[in-house]
Amino acid sequence: MVSVGAPAVEPFTRLSEDVWLSRVASEDTPLNIGLVIGPDRAVLVDPGPTDAEDAVYANLLERVRELTDAELVVVSTHGHADHIGANAYLRAHGAAAVWAHCDAGVGTATDLVEEEPVTLELGQGLSVVLEHLGRGHTEGDLVVGVQREDRQGRGILFCGDLVREGTDPRFRDSYPKEWVRTLGRIWSMSGTYAKFVPGHGRPVDAEFVASMRRRMQQGHNVSSQAIRDSVNDATKAIPILPYGPDESRELITRLRGDDS
Numbered sequence: 075m076v077s078v079g080a081p082a083v084e085p086f087t088r089l090s091e092d093v094w095l096s097r098v099a100s101e102d103t104p105l106n107i108g109l110v111i112g113p114d115r116a117v118l119v120d121p122g123p124t125d126a127e128d129a130v131y132a133n134l135l136e137r138v139r140e141l142t143d144a145e146l147v148v149v150s151t152h153g154h155a156d157h158i159g160a161n162a163y164l165r166a167h168g169a170a171a172v173w174a175h176c177d178a179g180v181g182t183a184t185d186l187v188e189e190e191p192v193t194l195e196l197g198q199g200l201s202v203v204l205e206h207l208g209r210g211h212t213e214g215d216l217v218v219g220v221q222r223e224d225r226q227g228r229g230i231l232f233c234g235d236l237v238r239e240g241t242d243p244r245f246r247d248s249y250p251k252e253w254v255r256t257l258g259r260i261w262s263m264s265g266t267y268a269k270f271v272p273g274h275g276r277p278v279d280a281e282f283v284a285s286m287r288r289r290m291q292q293g294h295n296v297s298s299q300a301i302r303d304s305v306n307d308a309t310k311a312i313p314i315l316p317y318g319p320d321e322s323r324e325l326i327t328r329l330r331g332d333d334s
């Protein structure tokens with residue numbers, strides 16, 4: 075039983091023939107948890123939330139097992155606590171591996187993605203590609219692409235918190251200048267992927283990614299200018315940044331420390 079007040083894992087809903095999505099309440103807005111099901115293997119993307127009681131993670135595993143009994147592999151798009159909360163529980167309860175980027179600092183990871191993309195075969199032409207497109211939301215973000223031989227151009231890309239829908243991007247551990255470039259790379263994959271699943275918020279299309287990139291470029295330009303103009307009080311730029319005050323402050327702080 076999940077006790078009263080503990081976050082409930084929503085039932086998985088179907089995004090495509092092979093891809094499912096669930097949500098669970100997390101620190102701020104609900105976290106998306108992805109599930110890709112092949113005949114030989116299933117991949118669970120970002121099982122969270124942070125520090126929940128085991129019953130919550132058991133509930134998540136139960137929901138997965140209602141849909142598949144294939145070998146389960148976990149992928150963490152980055153190391154933030156809300157995205158990796160269930161990793162240890164899932165490892166202790168049969169998950170075969172936990173993949174993350176080598177710079178993500180995911181202590182529960184068993185396998186690391188470095189420069190080269192890693193492809194996991196799920197059976198019958200279904201595959202999942204784990205790839206680091208450059209720094210952005212954190213130092214070690216992965217995107218997780220779902221492709222099928224017979225459905226070219228209609229893949230689904232899990233973007234972690236590199237993409238965020240409904241609320242401002244989170245800049246706390248970010249590399250804003252590189253993030254703009256990484257968003258450009260995500261957008262350029264729109265020939266392969268038709269749908270982009272953010273870490274938080276609703277799935278989006280390539281146009282959304284392009285507009286997020288434009289806004290971030292603008293935020294970067296305005297902040298950088300403000301830092302140059304008024305070294306001691308760049309926070310004057312906050313009202314004209316395209317984000318709320320807290321995230322604008324984080325953006326300026328990160329740009330100050332970032333000489334990239």
Ligand SMILES: [Zn+2]
Pocket residue numbers: 152154211235244273
């Ligand atoms: Zn995050």
